Amino acid sequence: MPGSESIHLTLPDGSVREVACGTTPLAVAEGIGPRLAKDAVGAELDGQPVDLRTPLDSSGQFRLFTTKSPEAGDFLRHSAEHVLADAVKRLWPEVEIDAGRQDHSEKFQYDFRFPRAFTAEDLEKIESKMREILAENSVFEREEISREQAAELFASMGETLKVDRLGDIPEGETITLYRHGRFADLCRGPHAQRAGQVKAIKLLETSGAYFRGDESGEMLQRIYGTAFGSAKELDDYLERLEQAKLRDHRRLGPELDLFSFNEHAPASPFFHPKGAFIYNALIDYVRERNRDNGYHEVVTPQILDVDLWHTSGHYDNYRDGMYFAEVDERQYAVKPMNCPTHCLIFSNTLRSYRDLPIRYADFGRLHRYERSGQTSGLTRVRSFAQDDAHVFCTPEQVEVEVLLAVSIIRGIYETFGFDELLIELSTRPEKRLGSDELWDRAEKDLAAALEGAGIEYEVNAGDGAFYGPKIDFQIKDAIGRSWQLGTVQLDYFLPERFGLAYIGEDGAEHRPVMIHRAMLGSVERFLGILIEHTAGAFPVWLAPIQAVVLPVSDKFHDYAKAVQDTLTSGNVRAHLDDRSEKLGYKIREAQLQKVPYMLVVGGREQDSETVAVRPRTGEDLGARPLAEIVERIRELAASRSREL
RNA sequence: GCCGGCAUAGCUCAGGGGCUAGAGCAGCUGACUUGUAAUCAGCAGGUCGUCGGUUCGAAUCCGACUGCCGGCUCCA
Numbered sequence: 001m002p003g004s005e006s007i008h009l010t011l012p013d014g015s016v017r018e019v020a021c022g023t024t025p026l027a028v029a030e031g032i033g034p035r036l037a038k039d040a041v042g043a044e045l046d047g048q049p050v051d052l053r054t055p056l057d058s059s060g061q062f063r064l065f066t067t068k069s070p071e072a073g074d075f076l077r078h079s080a081e082h083v084l085a086d087a088v089k090r091l092w093p094e095v096e097i098d099a100g101r102q103d104h105s106e107k108f109q110y111d112f113r114f115p116r117a118f119t120a121e122d123l124e125k126i127e128s129k130m131r132e133i134l135a136e137n138s139v140f141e142r143e144e145i146s147r148e149q150a151a152e153l154f155a156s157m158g159e160t161l162k163v164d165r166l167g168d169i170p171e172g173e174t175i176t177l178y179r180h181g182r183f184a185d186l187c188r189g190p191h192a193q194r195a196g197q198v199k200a201i202k203l204l205e206t207s208g209a210y211f212r213g214d215e216s217g218e219m220l221q222r223i224y225g226t227a228f229g230s231a232k233e234l235d236d237y238l239e240r241l242e243q244a245k246l247r248d249h250r251r252l253g254p255e256l257d258l259f260s261f262n263e264h265a266p267a268s269p270f271f272h273p274k275g276a277f278i279y280n281a282l283i284d285y286v287r288e289r290n291r292d293n294g295y296h297e298v299v300t301p302q303i304l305d306v307d308l309w310h311t312s313g314h315y316d317n318y319r320d321g322m323y324f325a326e327v328d329e330r331q332y333a334v335k336p337m338n339c340p341t342h343c344l345i346f347s348n349t350l351r352s353y354r355d356l357p358i359r360y361a362d363f364g365r366l367h368r369y370e371r372s373g374q375t376s377g378l379t380r381v382r383s384f385a386q387d388d389a390h391v392f393c394t395p396e397q398v399e400v401e402v403l404l405a406v407s408i409i410r411g412i413y414e415t416f417g418f419d420e421l422l423i424e425l426s427t428r429p430e431k432r433l434g435s436d437e438l439w440d441r442a443e444k445d446l447a448a449a450l451e452g453a454g455i456e457y458e459v460n461a462g463d464g465a466f467y468g469p470k471i472d473f474q475i476k477d478a479i480g481r482s483w484q485l486g487t488v489q490l491d492y493f494l495p496e497r498f499g500l501a502y503i504g505e506d507g508a509e510h511r512p513v514m515i516h517r518a519m520l521g522s523v524e525r526f527l528g529i530l531i532e533h534t535a536g537a538f539p540v541w542l543a544p545i546q547a548v549v550l551p552v553s554d555k556f557h558d559y560a561k562a563v564q565d566t567l568t569s570g571n572v573r574a575h576l577d578d579r580s581e582k583l584g585y586k587i588r589e590a591q592l593q594k595v596p597y598m599l600v601v602g603g604r605e606q607d608s609e610t611v612a613v614r615p616r617t618g619e620d621l622g623a624r625p626l627a628e629i630v631e632r633i634r635e636l637a638a639s640r641s642r643e644l
Numbered sequence: 645g646c647c648g649g650c651a652u653a654g655c656u657c658a659g660g661g662g663c664u665a666g667a668g669c670a671g672c673u674g675a676c677u678u679g680u681a682a683u684c685a686g687c688a689g690g691u692c693g694u695c696g697g698u699u700c701g702a703a704u705c706c707g708a709c710u711g712c713c714g715g716c717u718c719c720a
Contacts (some may be wrong), residue, residue, distance in 0.1 A: 185688080205714060206649095207648065218648055221648095371718070375712095
């Protein structure tokens with residue numbers, strides 16, 4: 001708050017400005033120049049976005065964003081969000097407003113209590129009303145207000161949802177209001193300076209959304225949109241959405257003949273030969289890594305007495321997500337997880353501490369009933385397999401075992417080119433089993449394993465599984481989207497439920513610790529992500545067809561066939577396109593199928609026992625000896641290279 | 645599960661209370677014999693998602709169901 005003390009702001013050019021504590025970023029901008037003050041949208045202090053009107057009370061690295069800064073986007077979208085609410089209120093004054101979005105990195109949204117769903121026509125009307133409001137170019141004003149004043153204000157406006165929301169703000173927190181024109185909303189900011197700085201808006205879609213995210217509560221009507229400082233940026237954004245659609249695995253999968261879906265088994269993929277090839281190649285890869293690291297594969301039943309699921313606790317917690325069958329008047333459940341079956345193998349015989357760690361891997365098919373509306377392509381299915389494994393070890397071995405799992409996982413992601421990796425340590429959730437001492441120890445073990453190996457991670461407080469903390473692995477795909485893949489979870493609870501024990505050095509029984517580990521996660525989901533990451537252009541080792549032989553005319557079919565045979569006997573997955581079509585036609589088709597290598601053969605090649613090599617990158621490598629290309633493809637596949 | 649949308653040929657889509665439901669691509673047949681992203685011609689292909697209702701008549705209007713899509717919620 002304004003005081004006699006001063007603070008020091010370090011500007012991007014390295015210069016330092018000394019200003020009174022409580023000076024606003026807008027005042028700082030004015031001090032630098034009127035032009036900058038006019039164009040300023042927002043600011044940041046030590047990387048934290050700050051509103052132009054929020055008094056600064058500490059020193060730090062200071063930057064101002066103008067309409068031209070990409071960083072201004074969050075400010076602009078947040079302001080467009082208020083303009084959206086304003087527009088809806090102007091069109092339908094009786095509508096109650098709820099709240100906007102937390103994350104404005106891409107979109108904005110607002111929820112309304114509206115008697116029906118918004119239609120496409122409504123959106124058009126709202127959008128043009130928003131443009132009118134933007135043209136008014138109102139200034140966004142920030143106002144600190146007491147809880148009582150705020151409650152009174154919103155009650156007087158008939159905004160009962162807002163009054164409810166007010167109650168969600170923790171005691172003692174400064175309550176701020178942002179106004180533009182006659183519109184006022186409870187808001188933390190930050191906002192742009194003026195509405196007119198938002199140059200391009202688009203409303204994207206509508207949907208229902210539960211008030212406060214409560215499934216048992218009221219459903220409101222939500223509108224999503226996006227906004228930018230220029231029409232060009234908006235166009236680029238929409239273009240990116242289009243590009244993302246083109247690599248959507250639900251589109252590419254059928255196009256590349258990888259998989260299909262059928263009403264007879266909703267949300268359960270049918271992998272065609274090419275898709276199954278990739279599916280199995282992924283599993284083979286993990287199998288190889290398992291073998292190299294002392295994990296032993298087991299095969300366990302699909303359908304087990306429901307009794308087992310009572311023991312494991314899954315029946316109580318996840319009954320609604322399980323499939324059941326009754327045979328011989330006996331109740332069975334289709335397995336949704338492998339862990340209980342692994343516990344049964346572990347307890348099949350007396351175990352010594354000398355046997356530990358025991359590492360069981362399992363690619364068993366799992367079935368989980370996902371509620372309708374929750375399923376999507378390969379990423380959320382009802383029938384799937386995980387690259388699952390469970391390690392049974394002594395408490396002392398936990399750190400080493402966790403580290404082993406982490407290092408295998410990192411190696412695997414590298415193979416796929418998932419270079420950007422975020423590791424999260426998820427700690428005890430509110431609903432959990434076991435004592436606090438147990439959790440203290442488990443969380444400490446995981447953290448120690450990561451820190452011991454110098455691995456950077458973030459803590460995701462409260463997001464652990466109910467039976468133990470976990471390390472989650474998030475990757476970023478080729479177009480920057482984040483996906484959670486692998487997980488390493490500590491479990492002290494299942495060994496307890498199953499009464500697992502090993503005989504220790506002291507001759508007494510001890511409880512083993514269980515570590516759940518998946519690297520790809522669900523193989524189905526991983527394949528979906530991989531399709532989008534690669535846009536269907538798989539690395540040579542995963543390409544169902546690695547090379548297609550293209551004779552330029554029927555006259556060269558014999559040579560083409562001989563080429564294919566040579567490739568095949570050299571373990572290259574080769575296809576011969578001997579249709580009577582022009583070369584361009586066949587190239588186009590192979591290209592659309594993203595076949596890594598097109599091998600053109602005509603008179604010249606036949607005479608010299610070569611093939612004209614055209615990788616799917618489109619370059620022309622010219623005529624190469626057949627043996628060379630066989631060797632090249634074989635080498636790329638064997639090394640699981642991503643090169644062509 | 646909730647809010648909303650969609651469902652016509654293998655695919656992308658047009659049509660629309662009425663008489664024989666269309667196009668392009670893909671498929672098949674034939675001609676062409678092809679040199680780095682689509683040769684030409686012909687043929688075939690449909691219970692207009694399923695069930696029910698309204699109607700003289702429904703692919704078209706209404707309802708239910710199923711599946712899919714965008715969100716919400718959930719995800720051991």
